[in-house]
Amino acid sequence: MTMVTNIRHFLDEEDEIPDLPLEAKALLSFLGSIVEAATIAYDRPVTLVDVKCRATVDGKTCLGEIEAWVYAEDNNIGWECLECEDDGIISEWVGTIWDRRDYVCH
Ligand SMILES: [Zn+2]
Numbered sequence: 001m002t003m004v005t006n007i008r009h010f011l012d013e014e015d016e017i018p019d020l021p022l023e024a025k026a027l028l029s030f031l032g033s034i035v036e037a038a039t040i041a042y043d044r045p046v047t048l049v050d051v052k053c054r055a056t057v058d059g060k061t062c063l064g065e066i067e068a069w070v071y072a073e074d075n076n077i078g079w080e081c082l083e084c085e086d087d088g089i090i091s092e093w094v095g096t097i098w099d100r101r102d103y104v105c106h
Helices: 022-040
Strands: 003-006 047-052 065-070 077-081 087-091
Touching: 022 047, 022 065, 022 077, 022 087
Parallel strands: 003 087
Antiparallel strands: 047 065, 065 077, 077 087
């Protein structure tokens, strides 16, 4: 099943990263990299993210390549591992510290 993450759930009232447990920090850094890559390449249909898949396959970390894109209909960011097809959707990323769209051009 596709994992849907509201990335703002990780942030405090000032939209900053609070002191999180290590596992949550690792997940947040994974998701943040996906948002950054997708927003830097906002006008492209799909982009490769500079992180490796975190899924466990046969007792080992997958480490496959991750692709990300932005859904035109709801502006959520989708991602998928090219190896194990682990996937997810990130919502509520607009205006977070990972939103790297160039506002000057819009
Ligand atoms: Zn994978």
